[in-house]
Amino acid sequence: xxxRKPKNSPxxxxxxQRHSFLSDKDCRLIHEGSCQLLEEVGIGxxxxxxVKLFEKEGATKQNxxxxxxxxxxxxxxxxxxxxxxxxxxxxxxxxxxxxxNSRVHYGTGGQALYVLDYKDGxxxxxxxxxxxxxxxxxxxxxxxxxxxxxxxxxxNVQDEDMDLTKTRxxxxxxxxxxxxxxxxxxxxxxxxxxxxQNKELISxxxxxxxxxxxxxxxxxxxxxxxxxxxxPVAISSCPQAGTTAPLSEVGExxxxxxxxxxxxxxxxxxxxxxxxxxxxIPITSNLHTNVSPRWCQPDSIRRIAIxxxxxxxxxxxxxxxxxxxxxxxxxxxxxxxxxxxxIFETASGAQFINSALGMLEQVLTVCPEQYIIDDMVIGxxxxxxxxxxxxxxxxxxxxxxxxxxxxxxxxxDSAMKEEVSSxxxxxxxxxxxxxxxxxxxxxxxxxxxxxxxxxSNVFLKTSRSGLRRGWLYSGKRFEGRLExxxxxxxxxxxxxxxxx
Amino acid sequence: xxxxxDDIKNNxxxxxxxxxxxxxxxxxxxxxxxRELVQEAIEMGVPPSTIMAQCLNPGMEEVGRLYENGEYLxxxxxxxxxxxxxAMTLLEPLLLENNITNNGKFVxxxxxxxxxxxxxxxxxxxxxxxxxxxxxxxxxxxxxxxVSAIKESQxxxxxxxxxLTSTMGKMKEVIDKLxxxxxxxxxxxxxxxxxxxxxxxRKIGADFFCExxxxxxNKLNSLKKKK
Numbered sequence: 001x002x003x004r005k006p007k008n009s010p011x012x013x014x015x016x017q018r019h020s021f022l023s024d025k026d027c028r029l030i031h032e033g034s035c036q037l038l039e040e041v042g043i044g045x046x047x048x049x050x051v052k053l054f055e056k057e058g059a060t061k062q063n064x065x066x067x068x069x070x071x072x073x074x075x076x077x078x079x080x081x082x083x084x085x086x087x088x089x090x091x092x093x094x095x096x097x098x099x100x101n102s103r104v105h106y107g108t109g110g111q112a113l114y115v116l117d118y119k120d121g122x123x124x125x126x127x128x129x130x131x132x133x134x135x136x137x138x139x140x141x142x143x144x145x146x147x148x149x150x151x152x153x154x155x156n157v158q159d160e161d162m163d164l165t166k167t168r169x170x171x172x173x174x175x176x177x178x179x180x181x182x183x184x185x186x187x188x189x190x191x192x193x194x195x196x197q198n199k200e201l202i203s204x205x206x207x208x209x210x211x212x213x214x215x216x217x218x219x220x221x222x223x224x225x226x227x228x229x230x231x232p233v234a235i236s237s238c239p240q241a242g243t244t245a246p247l248s249e250v251g252e253x254x255x256x257x258x259x260x261x262x263x264x265x266x267x268x269x270x271x272x273x274x275x276x277x278x279x280x281i282p283i284t285s286n287l288h289t290n291v292s293p294r295w296c297q298p299d300s301i302r303r304i305a306i307x308x309x310x311x312x313x314x315x316x317x318x319x320x321x322x323x324x325x326x327x328x329x330x331x332x333x334x335x336x337x338x339x340x341x342x343i344f345e346t347a348s349g350a351q352f353i354n355s356a357l358g359m360l361e362q363v364l365t366v367c368p369e370q371y372i373i374d375d376m377v378i379g380x381x382x383x384x385x386x387x388x389x390x391x392x393x394x395x396x397x398x399x400x401x402x403x404x405x406x407x408x409x410x411x412x413d414s415a416m417k418e419e420v421s422s423x424x425x426x427x428x429x430x431x432x433x434x435x436x437x438x439x440x441x442x443x444x445x446x447x448x449x450x451x452x453x454x455x456s457n458v459f460l461k462t463s464r465s466g467l468r469r470g471w472l473y474s475g476k477r478f479e480g481r482l483e484x485x486x487x488x489x490x491x492x493x494x495x496x497x498x499x500x
Numbered sequence: 501x502x503x504x505x506d507d508i509k510n511n512x513x514x515x516x517x518x519x520x521x522x523x524x525x526x527x528x529x530x531x532x533x534x535r536e537l538v539q540e541a542i543e544m545g546v547p548p549s550t551i552m553a554q555c556l557n558p559g560m561e562e563v564g565r566l567y568e569n570g571e572y573l574x575x576x577x578x579x580x581x582x583x584x585x586x587a588m589t590l591l592e593p594l595l596l597e598n599n600i601t602n603n604g605k606f607v608x609x610x611x612x613x614x615x616x617x618x619x620x621x622x623x624x625x626x627x628x629x630x631x632x633x634x635x636x637x638x639x640x641x642x643x644x645x646x647v648s649a650i651k652e653s654q655x656x657x658x659x660x661x662x663x664l665t666s667t668m669g670k671m672k673e674v675i676d677k678l679x680x681x682x683x684x685x686x687x688x689x690x691x692x693x694x695x696x697x698x699x700x701x702r703k704i705g706a707d708f709f710c711e712x713x714x715x716x717x718n719k720l721n722s723l724k725k726k727k
Contacts, residue, residue: 288575460622
């Protein structure tokens with residue numbers, strides 16, 4: 001790719017004209033709803049240090065829930081650092097993440113438990129081990145469209161050695177920005193900082209929130225320590241509509257926004273001007289079957305892309321999410337759904353797109369060959385956006401899926417083309433009204449769910465009318481056989497180049 | 501009375517609990533629900549066995565048929581189970597007077613360090629609606645507490661849930677403690693949660709891995725048939 005560094009920019013990334021799903025008025029409504037939730041429903045907080053910080057600024061705690069005045073939340077949004085530089089060992093790999101801009105970067109995601117090995121034309125699933133972490137980091141170091149590397153799997157060493165081992169593997173094998181994601185033992189943070197020598201080389205992701213509207217105590221402790229060290233952290237909240245959030249898009253967006261804003265507020269109470277990436281992942285639950293998460297279906301793709309509208313509204317850097325296929329192994333369905341997800345997340349202008357490569361089976365599995373497939377498709381998508389700066393998003397989405405499948409030997413027939421169009425239409429079609437009444441109804445539902453003490457039952461039951469209105473996409477699968485032998489050879493070539 | 505019994509059955513099929521319940525398509529708020537209707541039937545002197553035989557059993561059969569056909573989805577099943585729970589709460593004291601027993605005692609918990617409870621709550625609701633006596637210990641429950649609960653309740657079944665890869669290891673701790681207390685042979689252990697597999701269940705010595713709540717119910721039903 002020619003766009004490793006845009007002209008006149010010291011940074012990597014793809015500059016695009018962003019597509020908005022929501023107007024500023026819609027974003028304002030969601031913001032108002034989120035502030036109302038934080039003031040009236042509150043957030044469950046048990047971490048003593050966090051409680052103290054909130055209370056010192058005028059928040060009040062009752063029955064384990066912290067009620068946060070809007071003024072503190074809005075002040076924190078203002079205080080949050082709007083432009084972050086994520087450095088790399090090779091400075092040509094530095095990333096400039098700017099909240100108001102739309103310079104897009106792609107990276108890996110993780111804590112997958114399993115790795116797929118390709119043997120004799122078939123994939124074999126096994127538990128991830130240390131060598132897998134080394135191999136994946138090396139592969140990603142060599143892939144042009146990987147801008148940063150998030151820890152894909154953990155090394156299989158003793159808990160006390162995990163964090164240092166993982167950091168060492170990154171330092172030895174990549175010149176790109178290192179996103180360590182999580183630490184198993186936060187006490188290791190000073191050693192890690194000393195090991196990397198320059199803490200600007202690393203960033204983290206903190207899954208502080210447990211939906212609906214609670215903070216996890218142990219992660220809150222880690223989050224506070226990262227912020228104290230002035231290390232950039234993505235605040236991650238991943239509700240599932242229909243089980244841990246309302247099925248309604250408006251309701252889920254309001255809730256995920258309130259969740260991320262609560263942690264963002266805490267961050268700025270710890271250190272005003274905190275370096276935060278806003279990571280809201282409002283996905284849906286598979287209410288058709290076993291309520292498992294749907295990461296890459298049209299309903300989730302749309303909602304995740306809309307989050308970027310909220311981050312641009314605030315001017316806060318966005319840690320996006322794309323390419324997490326719901327499929328168990330590389331196949332045409334995985335390529336099609338990943339491609340749609342990358343295209344809409346790219347168009348949304350999310351600056352730091354996490355989990356973009358390698359991931360399968362929601363977030364449980366990664367596959368070396370899939371990293372290479374994903375890199376090739378992302379490269380192609382970037383070309384499509386570059387070719388026509390005033391792009392037509394529907395055209396790019398249609399062409400993107402067709403070309404992505406064709407790259408691996410699958411030609412789309414008319415039924416497949418129809419399915420692509422149907423998915424694209426769903427992503428574009430807002431099925432709910434963005435009105436003050438609807439926001440209020442959803443706020444009432446979230447309040448009722450939390451008061452009941454059985455929030456998932458309330459969300460599940462009340463999802464029935466939305467399901468009958470078609471709020472969850474239901475369509476056909478993309479079938480066919482991928483040609484993967486060349487990819488396997490490419491993977492072997494990359495890894496062999498490292499010797500032992 | 502026939503209309504009242506029909507209304508009870510139809511409310512179960514609609515998965516409604518009470519008058520505030522909006523029903524499957526969001527239009528039924530304000531109409532009497534299971535709570536009001538069953539209360540009315542009890543006050544009219546309808547025997548609980550009639551309510552069970554003419555409303556609850558055929559109602560659940562119809563819900564099962566609609567689910568099999570794909571017309572009903574998971575939330576509909578859950579709603580129907582909640583509706584049955586509501587009826588059973590009112591009927592239970594009367595049924596106990598007639599010595600009608602349930603399907604067994606089931607202790608349920610999300611393991612220590614894990615606050616996720618979606619899967620657990622669905623299992624609890626579904627099994628309760630299917631006649632199991634459930635003791636729900638909640639989330640982030642320590643192994644000692646779980647074992648104590650098994651000991652005190654003399655439960656036949658234990659369900660352990662975990663969503664996080666960092667907490668699933670606690671399941672083995674619970675099973676080891678059951679062995680230490682010589683309780684392992686007395687209780688069937690079911691495990692469930694996104695990161696778990698059949699292989700993991702075997703590895704830690706659990707009896708069953710459950711894909712979802714319906715899988716748990718099917719496995720319990722097959723155990724019942726074996727007896």
